[in-house]
Amino acid sequence: MTDTAHRSTSTEGVAGGVGLTALLVAAARAIETHRHDSLAQDIYAEHFVRTAPASASWPVHIGQVPDGDANPLWGRFARYFGLRTRVLDDFLLQSVHAGGARQVVLLGAGLDARAFRLDWPPGCVIFEIDQEGVLAFKHEVLDGLSATAKATRVPIPIDLRADWVGALTDAGFDAAAPTAWLAEGLLFYLPITAETYLIDTVDRLSAGGSALAFEVKLEKNLLDYRDSPLYVSTKDQIGIDLLTLFDGEPRPDSAGDLRSKGWSASVHTPFDFTHRHGRGPLPEQNDALEGNRWVFANKPRP
Template identity: 80%
Template structure:
C-alpha cells in the first residue's frame, strides 16, 4: 500500500498511539477467534512510515501470543474494541439516541464498520492531523460510512463544545458518548470538564462509556512487561505520555449527578467472552477500569 503523505498527524506523541491500537485491531481481526473485526485497521498501520514495519497478523510476531506487546496487550485492545462496540450498538438500538460522539476518535472506524440504525450521526472529535490521515487512507479505499459521519477537527483543549454545536449536535436529543483510551492523557481538570460538559449536554436516555486508570502511582508499574515491551519494540514510552497527576473520581461524580453507573475491570469481560487478558504479576492493566453510565429519563 502506498505510504500516506499526510501521516504527520500520527507520527509522534499521543498520535502514534492511535497506530498502536490500529495494529492491535488488525491482529485481532485476523485471528480465528476474533472478538472484533476492523478491516480498515491494517491499512492505517501500513500507510504511516512510523508503523509500516509493525505486525498486522499474529504469525508475523516471532514469539506470537507470548509477546507482551503484540500478544497480551494487543488482546487487551481487541477485547476493549468488542466491549465498546457492544456498548454503542446496545445504546442506540435500545433507545432513541441517534447522536454518537467519539472523543479523541483517532483511527476509530466505527462509523464505517458497525451496523447503525437509520438516522444515526457519528461525530468524530480529534486533532486535524489525525483526522486528515484517516480521511486520506479511507478515501483511498473508497470506504463508505454506515452512518452520517461528521468529523470535527478540534483539539480537546480548545472549544470543542462550540465546534460540536456548529457541526449540528442537538443537546435536546439523547446522545451516546465514548472516550476510549483518552482519559490517561488528559490533565485531571480536563477530565472533570469533559465529564461535567457531557452531563450538561446530555438529556435523559443518553449514555456514556470511558476508560480510566485507578492507580495512585502509575510509575509503580514502570517495569511492567506491557510498558517495557512497548518502549523496546516500537519506541513508545506510554508513561511519558500519560498524565501522572491523581485522577478525579469521574464515575462517582456521574453517580452524584444522577447517572446510573457501572464500573468493570477488563478481566470481567475476559471471563465473559472466554478470551482476553487475565491478571498477572506486575500488571500494568491492574488499575484499568471501564465505566458505563446512563442518564435516566425525567
C-alpha cells in the same frame, strides 16, 4: 506539492506522541481481526498501519510475531485492545438500537472506523472529534479505499483543549436529543482539570436517555509499573513510552461524579469481560492493566 511532501504532511498527525498510540491500537485491531477467535472485526485497521511510515513494519497478524501470543505487546496488550474494541462496540450498538440514541460522539476518535464497520440504525449521526492531523490521515486512508460510512459521519477537527463544544454544536449536535458518548483510551492522557471539565460538559450536553462509556486508570503511582512487561515491550519494540504520555496526577472519581449528578454508573475491570467472552487478558504479576477500569453510565429519562 510533490507526492512525497503530501505523504509527509498527511502522516504528521500520527507520527509521534499520542497520535502514534492511535496506530498502536490500529495494529492491535488488525491482529484481532485476523485471529480465528476474533472478538472484533476492523478491515480498515491494517491499512492505517501500513500507510504510516512510523508503523509500516509493525505486524498486523499474530503469525508475523516470532513469539506470537507470548509477546507482551503484540500478544497480551493487543488482545486487550481487541477486547476493549468489542466491549465498546457492544455498548454503542446497545445505546442506539435498544437505547434509542441517534447521536454518537466519539471524543478523541483517533483511527476508530466504527462509522464504517458497525451496523447503525437509520438516521444515526456519528460525530468524530480529534486533532486535525489525525483526522486528515484517517480521511486519506479511507478515501483511498473508497470506504463508505454506514451512518452520517461528521468529523470535527479540533483539539479537546480548545472549544470543542462550540465546534460540536456548530456541526449540528442537538443537546435536546439522547446521545451515546465514548471516550476510549483518552482520559488518562488528560490533566485532572480537563477530565473533570469533560465529564461535567458531557453531563450538561446530555438529554435524558443518554449514555457514556470511558476508560480510566486508578493507580496511585503509575511509575510503580514502569518495569511491567507491557510498558517495557511497548517502549522497546515500537518506541512508545506510554508513561511519558499519561498524566501522572491522581485521577478524579469521574464515575462517582456522574452518580452525584443523577447518572447510574457501573465500573468494571477488563478481566470481567475476559471471563464473559472467554478470551482476553487475565491478571498477572506487575500488571500495567491492574488499575484499568471501564465505566458505563446512563442518564435517566425524565
